[in-house]
Amino acid sequence: MALFVVIDDDPTINRLICEALDREDHEFHTAQMLGQGFDVARQVLPDIVFLDLSLPDGNGLEWLEAFLEIPSNPEVIVITAGGSEQSIETAIYRGAWDFVQKPFSIRSMTHLVRQALRYRKDKSGKEKVVALNRQGLIGGSPTLHRCLQQAAQASTSGAPCLIRGETGVGKELIARIIHANSPRSGGPFVVVDCAALSESLVDSILFGHRKGAFTGAHADKVGLIQSADKGILFLDEIGELPMDVQKNLLRVLQEQTFRPVGALEEKRSNFRLISATHRNLAAMVEKNAFRQDLLYRIMGQEIFVPPLRDRLEDLDHLTAFFLQNICQQYNLPVKGISSDFLPTLRSYDWPGNIRELRHCLEHSVVSADPEPILYPQQLPNYLRVKIAAGELEHQRRPVSTCSEDKVISENQTPCAFGKPAGTLKEARAEGSRAAEKIYLKQLIFSSKEKTVKDLCEKAGVSVSHFYALLRKHELELPHGRST
Numbered sequence: 001m002a003l004f005v006v007i008d009d010d011p012t013i014n015r016l017i018c019e020a021l022d023r024e025d026h027e028f029h030t031a032q033m034l035g036q037g038f039d040v041a042r043q044v045l046p047d048i049v050f051l052d053l054s055l056p057d058g059n060g061l062e063w064l065e066a067f068l069e070i071p072s073n074p075e076v077i078v079i080t081a082g083g084s085e086q087s088i089e090t091a092i093y094r095g096a097w098d099f100v101q102k103p104f105s106i107r108s109m110t111h112l113v114r115q116a117l118r119y120r121k122d123k124s125g126k127e128k129v130v131a132l133n134r135q136g137l138i139g140g141s142p143t144l145h146r147c148l149q150q151a152a153q154a155s156t157s158g159a160p161c162l163i164r165g166e167t168g169v170g171k172e173l174i175a176r177i178i179h180a181n182s183p184r185s186g187g188p189f190v191v192v193d194c195a196a197l198s199e200s201l202v203d204s205i206l207f208g209h210r211k212g213a214f215t216g217a218h219a220d221k222v223g224l225i226q227s228a229d230k231g232i233l234f235l236d237e238i239g240e241l242p243m244d245v246q247k248n249l250l251r252v253l254q255e256q257t258f259r260p261v262g263a264l265e266e267k268r269s270n271f272r273l274i275s276a277t278h279r280n281l282a283a284m285v286e287k288n289a290f291r292q293d294l295l296y297r298i299m300g301q302e303i304f305v306p307p308l309r310d311r312l313e314d315l316d317h318l319t320a321f322f323l324q325n326i327c328q329q330y331n332l333p334v335k336g337i338s339s340d341f342l343p344t345l346r347s348y349d350w351p352g353n354i355r356e357l358r359h360c361l362e363h364s365v366v367s368a369d370p371e372p373i374l375y376p377q378q379l380p381n382y383l384r385v386k387i388a389a390g391e392l393e394h395q396r397r398p399v400s401t402c403s404e405d406k407v408i409s410e411n412q413t414p415c416a417f418g419k420p421a422g423t424l425k426e427a428r429a430e431g432s433r434a435a436e437k438i439y440l441k442q443l444i445f446s447s448k449e450k451t452v453k454d455l456c457e458k459a460g461v462s463v464s465h466f467y468a469l470l471r472k473h474e475l476e477l478p479h480g481r482s483t
């Protein structure tokens, strides 16, 4: 049994199609208006939509792509009444599976339905091979690859998408990749920087306004939501949206309609929403700083863009790419790098991610000029200071000695976390040497056993082994301890 939505304003046609579907035991929903049919389809997620091209509230052709982007990715069969060849051609080019001309018989309709379902079944069995347009994105690390796979999936669906990741990590670039690879690539990509929206003008910027709606509104203005019609609305840093704007936005997402400031009538905009944030929105919901209902609405699909420090494999390629790019921008011959340049870059944790890497390389290129080779000394001072501070910290607390002079209790962390020195085997040997020394110190200075024999019994070692251990750790028996 499959699920159908039939949208035609002619009740006879609706009845005829439904009769054919009923005979084959399929489930179906009908609508006589475009908007109503779209809402039903979004709710029930059909396998197939029958869509009349000429409906009282609009032209089905204009909405074809929106139907195709419904998360079930339905096949759309357009219905025409002696429709022009032109509109049938347009429908096919826009992704309609097939068309049917009125009038038609129940028999021909049944045949068409069976064919469409067979096609859909075959299609779902085959894995889609995706050749992604990467929009200049560099990197081939496994973590980035996973993220690109998610972006490829998001490109084929029309569901809202939430991109998470630290600042400068490439969230907007991923959103642009989704746009470029989606059926909406011919439409606009409209960016809204929610962190930069001034509270007094935010409604007007998003929804537009009518001339005279407020002081300074000298003419009608189209808002960003309207500008995103047939394309993608990218809400960057959505976590920064004020609460009352969140409420208005939720309404737009539910209804796909909005009202410009000062206008009486509602407008429709057929956009797909992609949002991005570096914040933990679920935690914000718990603190009542973000609406839960809005969170559910915006995260149909979630993509996490990993920080640069978790994909240092990409750093070499990114460095080569940016150096070429920057030198070109400054009209300079491409600079080389010294052998310690990349290791230095790798020893930094890049809180500002790819954006910070580009800025640092630009700084180096400019400060090195006219030298043909870049050295770590030409990196920004703040970065070199941070790397040096990290190294000092590491030297001050090497794994091997940090615990030696501390009494270790069960609940105490034996050492502060530093960068690991040497191999795991070496670290284990050092750790066990330190633990041995602490044990011996506790044994000979704190325990109640008075004689060496007692101490050896407690420790479970022979007397000769005990003296060997004391020599190894350069320890002496305190006065009062006797053999």
Ligand SMILES: Nc1ncnc2c1ncn2[C@@H]1O[C@H](COP(=O)(O)OP(=O)(O)OP(=O)(O)O)[C@@H](O)[C@H]1O
Binding pocket: 136, 137, 138, 139, 165, 166, 167, 168, 169, 170, 171, 172, 173, 174, 236, 276, 278, 318, 354, 355
């Ligand atoms: N893998 C990459 N390859 C090439 N350039 C990249 C890559 N990732 C990011 N960039 C570049 O780094 C800069 C920052 O990326 P982008 O603006 O997409 O990050 P963001 O996560 O959206 O940042 P913010 O959180 O500040 O909005 C842009 O110039 C982008 O083109």
